[in-house]
Amino acid sequence: MAPGASVTVTYNLQADNRLPIGISIPLVLTLTGTEGTAVNTLPIYIGSPMVETFESGTFSLAGWTQGYYNWIIDTTAPAAGIYCARSDSALTHSQTAELAIQRTVSMADSISFWYKVSSESGYDKFHFYIDNEELVTASGEVAWTRAAFAVQPGSHNFRFTYSKDGSVNRNSDCAWIDNITLPTPRNDVQFSNVDLCQGDLQVVGDDTIGRTPGSFAVVSGNTLVEYTVHPAYSGLIDFAACDSLLWNGTVYTTDFNYNHIDTTVYGCDSLETVNVHIFHSAYDTVEITTQASNFRWHGETYTESGEYTITLTTTAGCDSVVTLILTFDRPQNGIGDIDDNALLAYPTITTGSVMFSTEVPVAELYDLQGRLLLRREQVSGIDLTPLPQGIYLLRITTEAGTAALRIERL
Ligand SMILES: [Ca+2]
Numbered sequence: 001m002a003p004g005a006s007v008t009v010t011y012n013l014q015a016d017n018r019l020p021i022g023i024s025i026p027l028v029l030t031l032t033g034t035e036g037t038a039v040n041t042l043p044i045y046i047g048s049p050m051v052e053t054f055e056s057g058t059f060s061l062a063g064w065t066q067g068y069y070n071w072i073i074d075t076t077a078p079a080a081g082i083y084c085a086r087s088d089s090a091l092t093h094s095q096t097a098e099l100a101i102q103r104t105v106s107m108a109d110s111i112s113f114w115y116k117v118s119s120e121s122g123y124d125k126f127h128f129y130i131d132n133e134e135l136v137t138a139s140g141e142v143a144w145t146r147a148a149f150a151v152q153p154g155s156h157n158f159r160f161t162y163s164k165d166g167s168v169n170r171n172s173d174c175a176w177i178d179n180i181t182l183p184t185p186r187n188d189v190q191f192s193n194v195d196l197c198q199g200d201l202q203v204v205g206d207d208t209i210g211r212t213p214g215s216f217a218v219v220s221g222n223t224l225v226e227y228t229v230h231p232a233y234s235g236l237i238d239f240a241a242c243d244s245l246l247w248n249g250t251v252y253t254t255d256f257n258y259n260h261i262d263t264t265v266y267g268c269d270s271l272e273t274v275n276v277h278i279f280h281s282a283y284d285t286v287e288i289t290t291q292a293s294n295f296r297w298h299g300e301t302y303t304e305s306g307e308y309t310i311t312l313t314t315t316a317g318c319d320s321v322v323t324l325i326l327t328f329d330r331p332q333n334g335i336g337d338i339d340d341n342a343l344l345a346y347p348t349i350t351t352g353s354v355m356f357s358t359e360v361p362v363a364e365l366y367d368l369q370g371r372l373l374l375r376r377e378q379v380s381g382i383d384l385t386p387l388p389q390g391i392y393l394l395r396i397t398t399e400a401g402t403a404a405l406r407i408e409r410l
């Protein structure tokens with residue numbers, strides 16, 4: 001919007017048909033611009049405004065009071081409809097006809113009415129007062145005229161008079177009033193919030209609240225009650241323990257369940273069935289006999305026979321204890337000419353490598369015809385993988401001498 005410009009904003013409001021007549025609901029308008037925020041509250045009145053039309057042929061609104069001299073119902077040229085009110089025609093000199101009504105107004109409003117006068121101009125006068133403040137004075141011939149005045153909150157007296165001086169009657173010698181719209185007796189709606197737990201049923205009017213979570217607005221008198229039904233949680237929880245669980249003084253070693261009642265932030269019970277699963281640690285023994293020089297198991301390399309225990313974790317989070325009984329069954333092939341048992345080669349029947357117990361200066365492999373097939377220096381083993389199956393001679397030369405060994409390649 002440009003500065004100084006105006007726009008028309010249309011709001012379509014639909015009042016819930018359960019709203020009681022006579023309440024007003026504040027419609028809060030918040031306008032936000034670059035210079036700040038303006039808030040304005042417009043009361044939306046539920047029902048018809050209080051208008052005295054006299055069309056019932058009586059003073060129909062409750063609360064009218066007459067003075068010592070009356071106003072009467074009249075059908076002579078009303079402002080609207082058939083009826084209006086008129087100062088009593090029997091009124092004579094120095095008398096005042098008076099009609100008043102008291103209203104308590106809770107927020108700024110207005111009063112409006114139509115009046116007509118036919119009197120001795122300047123002497124016999126129609127008056128309208130709010131709390132004795134004279135707001136209208138008219139005399140002579142005055143056609144139907146509308147008057148409207150602001151009314152501030154508070155208790156107010158609205159008074160219509162026709163007052164004659166001490167002599168002379170002129171014209172119809174009376175005043176008329178019609179279509180008096182009084183300040184609406186606002187019964188401002190109150191707002192209240194009630195928190196409920198799901199399952200705590202509450203009958204409100206024709207409704208039963210509490211079966212399902214959610215928010216429900218209910219009008220009760222002039223109070224709009226917002227019920228919030230908080231869910232009462234119920235469900236299953238799985239809980240796992242290893243081997244045993246001490247619960248309420250009992251040691252459980254097998255699955256069990258119990259009900260757990262907790263309280264939510266809104267004070268609603270929440271029922272949880274806890275299924276406790278007891279998982280058991282696993283114990284296992286693995287026996288391994290190998291001809292290899294070492295054995296690699298779960299990240300560790302073992303070179304000596306013996307029992308080794310490792311602790312693993314099962315999928316349930318419990319220990320899994322495994323004992324390895326490891327036996328190295330290496331062929332004890334001492335290479336005799338070098339030194340009995342000082343140098344070992346193993347295995348002698350292999351699909352892959354032959355390992356030496358120590359590094360040797362020269363290792364040679366011959367076929368049975370004496371042809372040199374492989375020669376390696378400074379090695380602790382020799383790889384037969386590339387060779388075809390068959391019988392070979394391994395010849396090892398060390399500082400202590402030379403020895404040959406029969407090797408079978410599978
Ligand atoms: Ca009327």
Ligand SMILES: [Ca+2]
Nearest residue numbers: 120165167168
């Ligand atoms: Ca007079």
